[in-house]
Amino acid sequence: MSGWGLGWFGGGSQKQKDAPKKAILQLRAQLEMLNKREKHLQLQADEQDALARKYVSTNKAAAKTALRRKKQFEHSLEQTAAQIMTLEREIYSIETANINRETLEAMRNAGQAMKQIHATLTPEKVEDIMEGLREQHDIGQEISDAITQGVGNNLVDEDELDQELAELQQEKLDEQMLKTGTIPVGDKVDRLPAAAQHEPKGKARVEEDDEEEELRRLQAEMAM
Structure with a gap:
């Protein structure tokens, strides 16, 4: 199980990446079957309870048999409910783990992208660029002043x-x-x-x- 988990977060093969999705699909299919079984067992237990009530006064043996079957159905029903809870918990755990894996993968890609950006960009280079921009602004201002002064001298x-x-x-x-x-x-x-x-x-x-x-x-x- 630990090796499988390392495959998720270590960026392993495509088969390992698809494993959570496949597991969730299998668990959901089993969960659907158990839900159907739970409904069926509940109907069977209700039927036996109705028979026991029907024969409780006229046929005690039949009523007792119905109660025995009802208990069996109720026991199976409890087991099925427990299985449903277990499957639901596993589905939630896998979905959470898969979301964590995808989040970490996105963060890892973001880190690599930032490394690529900063590979050619340093604080010194940024300062050089800003200094160049300031120089160009100063030159532009001097040119504007020179043009304005020239126009003023010609007009006045x-x-x-x-x-x-x-x-x-x-x-x-x-x-x-x-x-x-x-x-x-x-x-x-x-x-x-x-x-x-x-x-x-x-x-x-x-x-x-x-x-x-x-x-x-x-x-x-x-x-x-």
């Missing part, structure tokens, strides 16, 4: 920005002049139109006096 020119800002300031100044008819006091001379900056100083002085007058007038109105 500081001189153009200054020129556009000056034009916007001039537009705002022109709008204020159209609305009030005077140049806002807070605006500097360098924000005036180019022609105004080159006018004679005397004329510019007169305009400044006008601005001062306008400013005083506004202050007086606000104080009212």
Whole structure:
């Protein structure tokens, strides 16, 4: 029996691997026959019990004979029930052992598969791969930064920005002049139109006096 068990778990021949299945089939066939025998014996015992009850008052000898047969059937019935229990226990034991064997076989195959995988894969190799990936990510980031910087330099020119800002300031100044008819006091001379900056100083002085007058007038109105 021990050699048979070693054959199961040691990955023996196909015949040894099929032995549990064959044993279970034989046990199940025998169990089916015993179940049928148990039913038959129970019917026989019931019949003898019925005869004993029938002749208990009229024919004691027949009743006694029926009881004797009933006892024989009941004894056979007990033996059959014990055999059924034994077969059921053996079937369960073999099925459990077979499941254990298949589980161990699956675990053994898993171990072999892991060995094959790790045969060409070590922690050092993994670290080298990860280091290579990090380097490639860094290179990609540098390339992206370089492309972004190049695009930004081509699209933005500081001189153009200054020129556009000056034009916007001039537009705002022109709008204020159209609305009030005077140049806002807070605006500097360098924000005036180019022609105004080159006018004679005397004329510019007169305009400044006008601005001062306008400013005083506004202050007086606000104080009212």
